[in-house]
Amino acid sequence: MVPLVAVVSGPRAQLFACLFRLGTQQIGPLQLHTGVSHAARNHYEVLVLGGGSGGITMAARMKRKVGAEKVAVVEPSERHFYQPIWTLVGAGAKQLSSSGRPTASVIPSGVEWIKARVVELNPDKNCIHTDNGKEISYRYLIIALGIQLDYEKIKGLPEGFAHPKIGSNYSVKTVEKTWKALQDFKEGNAIFTFPNTPVKCAGAPQKIMYLSEAYFRKTGKRSKANIIFNTSLGAIFGVKKYADALQDIIRERNLTVNYKQNLVEVRADKQEAVFENLDKPGETQVISYEMLHVTPPMSPPDVLKTSSVADAAGWVDVDKETLQHKRYPNVFGIGDCTNLPTSKTAAAVAAQSGILDKTISLIMKNQTPTKKYDGYTSCPLVTDYNRVILAEFDYKAEPLETFPVDQSKERLSMYLMKADLMPLLYWNMMLRGYWGGPAFLRKLFHLGMS
Numbered sequence: 001m002v003p004l005v006a007v008v009s010g011p012r013a014q015l016f017a018c019l020f021r022l023g024t025q026q027i028g029p030l031q032l033h034t035g036v037s038h039a040a041r042n043h044y045e046v047l048v049l050g051g052g053s054g055g056i057t058m059a060a061r062m063k064r065k066v067g068a069e070k071v072a073v074v075e076p077s078e079r080h081f082y083q084p085i086w087t088l089v090g091a092g093a094k095q096l097s098s099s100g101r102p103t104a105s106v107i108p109s110g111v112e113w114i115k116a117r118v119v120e121l122n123p124d125k126n127c128i129h130t131d132n133g134k135e136i137s138y139r140y141l142i143i144a145l146g147i148q149l150d151y152e153k154i155k156g157l158p159e160g161f162a163h164p165k166i167g168s169n170y171s172v173k174t175v176e177k178t179w180k181a182l183q184d185f186k187e188g189n190a191i192f193t194f195p196n197t198p199v200k201c202a203g204a205p206q207k208i209m210y211l212s213e214a215y216f217r218k219t220g221k222r223s224k225a226n227i228i229f230n231t232s233l234g235a236i237f238g239v240k241k242y243a244d245a246l247q248d249i250i251r252e253r254n255l256t257v258n259y260k261q262n263l264v265e266v267r268a269d270k271q272e273a274v275f276e277n278l279d280k281p282g283e284t285q286v287i288s289y290e291m292l293h294v295t296p297p298m299s300p301p302d303v304l305k306t307s308s309v310a311d312a313a314g315w316v317d318v319d320k321e322t323l324q325h326k327r328y329p330n331v332f333g334i335g336d337c338t339n340l341p342t343s344k345t346a347a348a349v350a351a352q353s354g355i356l357d358k359t360i361s362l363i364m365k366n367q368t369p370t371k372k373y374d375g376y377t378s379c380p381l382v383t384d385y386n387r388v389i390l391a392e393f394d395y396k397a398e399p400l401e402t403f404p405v406d407q408s409k410e411r412l413s414m415y416l417m418k419a420d421l422m423p424l425l426y427w428n429m430m431l432r433g434y435w436g437g438p439a440f441l442r443k444l445f446h447l448g449m450s
Helices: 011-027 053-066 083-090 175-184 204-218 240-252 346-364 412-428 439-449
Strands: 043-049 071-074 079-081 100-102 112-114 118-122 127-130 135-143 188-194 225-231 256-258 261-267 272-277 284-288 291-293 331-333 377-384 387-393
Touching: 043 053, 053 071, 053 135, 053 346, 083 175, 083 204, 083 377, 083 412, 135 346, 175 204, 175 291, 188 204, 188 284, 204 225, 204 291, 204 377, 225 261, 240 377, 240 387, 331 346, 346 377, 377 412, 387 412
Parallel strands: 043 071, 043 135, 071 112, 135 331, 188 225, 188 291, 225 256
Antiparallel strands: 079 100, 118 127, 127 135, 261 272, 272 284, 377 387
């Protein structure tokens, strides 16, 4: 493990390191969850839908609020993954095994794990139904169902992943295929895509491009690689400060970026990708590839699309400041499944969890929520095997940076945070409900500078 004081220099970093050590000492060792699904009751004070980052984090916070026996998490998956590290797995810098743990080990001790899938929400009757035929009622509902990957919306996928030369860092099933395609690259086009839908971690599709270019340089293949980023968007990044820095990198490294290009078909047997020009609907272009990284279209989970908790687009319809549902006062949302107008990242979930904790506390006391979420999110833009631009911003797409340095610069310190520190914070603090984002660090740094 890289010492925290190596991340940023000076006394402020030492203070951060001290706080981190104290936090982990107070938390204690991870406890294995021993509850079993058949013991599940049919009513809980707080019911959490989803066992991803938002669901587990809120379950831990609610356990401290109402008691473990009054909280349940509905989640069918046997394993829980720290998905932000998959960018580095796909580039060969981390092992896939380091990203996952048994779900049983992250469910807060004493909290009930209902090992099932949600198939229906009935907020008018304060209950949900699962795929094993159970009806479960609640007093408060937290929806943390994440986002759905829709590979099948691209013709030729997902069956195309059975062929070589193609991968995707967005799925545990395909992330190692990216690394294999990178290693097997000989000569030709290396293509990276961004779909015409909302996505989680919107920086990831281009992070793997920068890492691939670095790998080609290190292995003497750069002169044989034509690197192409085909994005459905009209800009490389949504925050100008970081977009300008990325454009400089794109120019310096001779990368080709084509805007308003949406992947609609993969002919994996021929190593061809078909793109539609979004400015001229119906106009397509076929490009051959030696390597293809696919970012899939994404959407709200199907169970939400037809539910009354969703807005017209299918996302959980919450107040963007309090995370309370706009129509059902005892329903709340967090993370990728919501319509919060900010980038869908684990860092956003961390910040949202602290706000939602305070919102629910006041609602339980019949009081009006006062703490407001400002849209904070973060995207560590990995630009090399030892460099990161740490983008942090708010609802207004204005930088909301933590450290007293220019974070639009590529830095080794920020890479070490991405690769080594953040996984530790995730497993040891965030999932246990003790990390609500870096807002308090910003205050410390700004106080220290005043």
